[in-house]
Amino acid sequence: MKQILKNRLLIFIGLFAIYGIIQILLSTNILNDYYEINIVLMGINIILAVSLNLINGFTGQFSLGHAGFMSIGAYTSAIITYKLGLSFPLALLVGGISAGIAGILIGIPSLRLKGDYLAITTLGFGEIIRVIFLNTEYVGGASGLSGIPKYTNWTWVFWMAVITVVLIRNFINSSYGRCCVAIREDETAAESMGINTTFYKTLAFTIGAFFAGIGGALYAHNFYIIQPETFNFMKSFDILTMVVLGGLGSITGSILSAIFLTFVYAVLQDYAALRMVIYSLLLIIVMLFRPEGLMGTREFSLKKLFKKGDESSEFTVN
Amino acid sequence: MKTFIEQLINGLSLGSIYALIALGYTMVYGIMKLINFAHGDIYMVGAFTGFFASTYLHLGFVPSLLLAMLVSLILGVTIERVAYRPLRDKSKISILITAIGVSLLLENGGIILLSPQVRTYPQIFKQHMYSFFNGIITISNQQIVIFVVSIIMMVGLQLIIYKTKIGKAMRAVSTDPDAAKLMGVNVDRTVSFTFAIGSALAAVAGVLVGIYYNSIDPLMGIMPGLKAFIAAVLGGIGIIPGAMVGGLLMGVIEALVSGYGSSLYRDGVSFAILIIILLIKPTGLFGKNVREKV
Numbered sequence: 001m002k003q004i005l006k007n008r009l010l011i012f013i014g015l016f017a018i019y020g021i022i023q024i025l026l027s028t029n030i031l032n033d034y035y036e037i038n039i040v041l042m043g044i045n046i047i048l049a050v051s052l053n054l055i056n057g058f059t060g061q062f063s064l065g066h067a068g069f070m071s072i073g074a075y076t077s078a079i080i081t082y083k084l085g086l087s088f089p090l091a092l093l094v095g096g097i098s099a100g101i102a103g104i105l106i107g108i109p110s111l112r113l114k115g116d117y118l119a120i121t122t123l124g125f126g127e128i129i130r131v132i133f134l135n136t137e138y139v140g141g142a143s144g145l146s147g148i149p150k151y152t153n154w155t156w157v158f159w160m161a162v163i164t165v166v167l168i169r170n171f172i173n174s175s176y177g178r179c180c181v182a183i184r185e186d187e188t189a190a191e192s193m194g195i196n197t198t199f200y201k202t203l204a205f206t207i208g209a210f211f212a213g214i215g216g217a218l219y220a221h222n223f224y225i226i227q228p229e230t231f232n233f234m235k236s237f238d239i240l241t242m243v244v245l246g247g248l249g250s251i252t253g254s255i256l257s258a259i260f261l262t263f264v265y266a267v268l269q270d271y272a273a274l275r276m277v278i279y280s281l282l283l284i285i286v287m288l289f290r291p292e293g294l295m296g297t298r299e300f301s302l303k304k305l306f307k308k309g310d311e312s313s314e315f316t317v318n
Numbered sequence: 319m320k321t322f323i324e325q326l327i328n329g330l331s332l333g334s335i336y337a338l339i340a341l342g343y344t345m346v347y348g349i350m351k352l353i354n355f356a357h358g359d360i361y362m363v364g365a366f367t368g369f370f371a372s373t374y375l376h377l378g379f380v381p382s383l384l385l386a387m388l389v390s391l392i393l394g395v396t397i398e399r400v401a402y403r404p405l406r407d408k409s410k411i412s413i414l415i416t417a418i419g420v421s422l423l424l425e426n427g428g429i430i431l432l433s434p435q436v437r438t439y440p441q442i443f444k445q446h447m448y449s450f451f452n453g454i455i456t457i458s459n460q461q462i463v464i465f466v467v468s469i470i471m472m473v474g475l476q477l478i479i480y481k482t483k484i485g486k487a488m489r490a491v492s493t494d495p496d497a498a499k500l501m502g503v504n505v506d507r508t509v510s511f512t513f514a515i516g517s518a519l520a521a522v523a524g525v526l527v528g529i530y531y532n533s534i535d536p537l538m539g540i541m542p543g544l545k546a547f548i549a550a551v552l553g554g555i556g557i558i559p560g561a562m563v564g565g566l567l568m569g570v571i572e573a574l575v576s577g578y579g580s581s582l583y584r585d586g587v588s589f590a591i592l593i594i595i596l597l598i599k600p601t602g603l604f605g606k607n608v609r610e611k612v
Contacts, residue, residue: 062411109597115410116353120547121596124589131586237418244415273434276426283419288404291412 019158026154036154037222038266043157044218045262047164049242049254051211054168056240057248057297058177059204060184061111062119064236066212068126069099071231073213074220075139078148081221088151092160092217099213100206102129107205111198114187123233133228144227145220152222160218164211169251171207180204184249234276241279245286247293252300257293323455325577326570331461331530333569334468338523339546340553340561341475342516348492348556349512351410355417356397357520358543359424364390364521365439365534366432372440379442383467386525387518394517395510403506421543428536436535439528464526471522472562475515479558484511492556541585545572548592554602563603 022039025031031039048066055063077095080086110121139145171177179200182190191197220226242261246253261279268275286293339361346354367389371382401420405413443463449456479485487508490498499505527542528534549568553560568588575587595602 060411062414110593113596113600116414117551117596117600119414120353120544120551121593123544124548124592127589128586128593131583131589135580135582135586237422240415240418248411273426273429276422277430280419280422280426284401284416284423287412287416287419288401291405291408 015162019155022158023154038262040152040154040157040218040222041265042259042262043154043161044215044222045239045242045258046161046255047211047215047218048239049246049258050165050168050251051208051215052239053243053246053248053251053254054172054180054204054211055208056243057250057254058172058184059180059201060187061201061205062115063122063205063208064119064233064240065106065122065124065126065129066208066239067231067233067235068122068129069103069209069212070216070219070235071129071133071226071228072102073099073216074226074231075133075145075216076213077217078145078220078226079139081151082145082148088156088221091151091221092214095217095220096210096213099216100210102213103206103209104202107202107209108198111201111205123236126231126233126236130228130232133231140227142228144225144230146225148220148224148226150221150224152218157218157222160214164214165251165255168207168211172251176200176203181249238279241283244293245282247295247297249297250293250295250299253293253295253298256295256300320454321577325573327455327457327461328577329570329573330566331464331569332573333549333566334464335523335526335530335565336542336546336549336568337562337565338468338471338519338526339542340549340565341472341558342520343547344550344553344555344558344561345488345512345516347550348558349488349495349509350402350406352402352413353417353547354402354513354516355414355543356420356424357516358539358541358546359421359428360390360394360397360517360539361520361524361527361542362428362534362536362539363393363424363524364517365524365528365538366428366536367521368525368528369437369439369534372442379463382442383522383525386521390517390521390524391514394513394520398510398513403509425537425540432536434536436533439532439534441532442529460530464530467522467526471519475519475558478515484508488512545588548588551592551602552595554605557602557604560602560604 022031026036026039048070052063052066055061055066073095076098077088077091080091080094081088106122106125110118110125113121133139134142172180179190179195180203182193182195183197183200187197216231238261242258243254245261246255246257264278265275268278339357342357342360343354346352346357364386367386368382371377371385372379375382375385377385397420401416402413405416443459446459447456448459448462479488487498487503488511490501490503491505491508495505498508523542524534524539527538545568546565549564550561551564552567553562553564555561568591571591572584572588575581576584579587599605
């Protein structure tokens, strides 16, 4: 117990240190606006990747509609701040909740399907959401909403990312999370053990959608402008690449690959096609040679790195 | 009435193209239980080969078509060999992710190699309208070419599947791969052959689209690919006549939606069809229910 508390304290101090250092670098302008945008994008991508990993990696339900949930969060939050003039925290919350509600509505019918059918259905829902925004004049149709106030900054993104990771990690380590992992391992067996598979699948889907909505809200308030095209299924594939590269079922893997791929994105910003070629080759090569992703289902921990103490007491699945 | 018939004919032409692509999806799914996401991009490669063959090599319609089929066929078989075969007994998700990867690779590789600009297809057939019944039915010669070529391809496919030995092997593998293997069917070769036929049909669709719409670009395969997949699901995936009917239906529905509603809703409607069919009758119009066994 003492050991756990000590670890928690260390992690907390570490987080504050990372936050503080980057905040100082940003406020003294050692890291200029270009870096700020990409650092913020890293945080948003971490939120998106970790939340998709909950659905795809831990619950084993292959969703390709994450960009759709993200767009719901982005648009709803933009309406709240830009159209209604309300506060940003409220916009984040409502953005997340509306994406979560969409997650329930989409999840209940489509989670009856499995594997590739589920993938293509969620992709379809994502596209339908995009077409709806495209045809809604209130949110600007194809030209989108522009002039959204910039509220997203390092502080918001960093702490939202921390909250996302902590909540999802705690969810996975709870009995609910174990049910989700059981469903991933064998749905029929899980069902015969008395797990209400529909409930847990929808629950994971909704939580994932909620955080995707928050990610979308942060995204909208970082770039001034959102368009339906930004959230097409290519965006879902982007997020999927992060999850697959990091390892389906590894939160730290998702975080590391979100940081790495955002870095690749920043470097190759002017060469979009080349970037996608690299992404696609990464997908193929990872699947051919290491189908479980770079981290597999393992988690990265400092304790293991320094070989201190016994095996981590954290819950891992092999 | 006149617009209705016009849209119907437009829809049937578009539908024949969807049907040709959907056949590839449905055959590959029937044999490997894999959604070959890259199929739409093979269709794009076919369209570009046809474009280069007729623009730079000055080949006629039939030679360009055959060349496009050959190039796509080689591409399809290579993709299967390199990317899908090593994963055949791994989890379904990993092979699906690989398929997405191959699709993204072909699209963006195409943008790098061919530039993202839209190209104008050469007018192989000068447009010519024929009208019947005092102009109630008007049909262009390009549409006639589409119908004739599609019908030839579909009849040919039926003959291959039901009259040849390799066709029998395909049917055997799609019913039960393990039993087929035990009976001495070379599964690897059969799968390669399936990819070859499917890719060649996609190339035909690509060339026909080039002739019909006059413009091609490296990302042209995404939407028709998804819609052809929807067509395959609509007809019952794995069932060949289902893919044909599904493709025609999708084309007609889409033409009617753009003709009477808004073309902006067209893509949304296609996906709505997919979701409705998956929720009401996931096995498709022609499918039978299969019970899941443990």
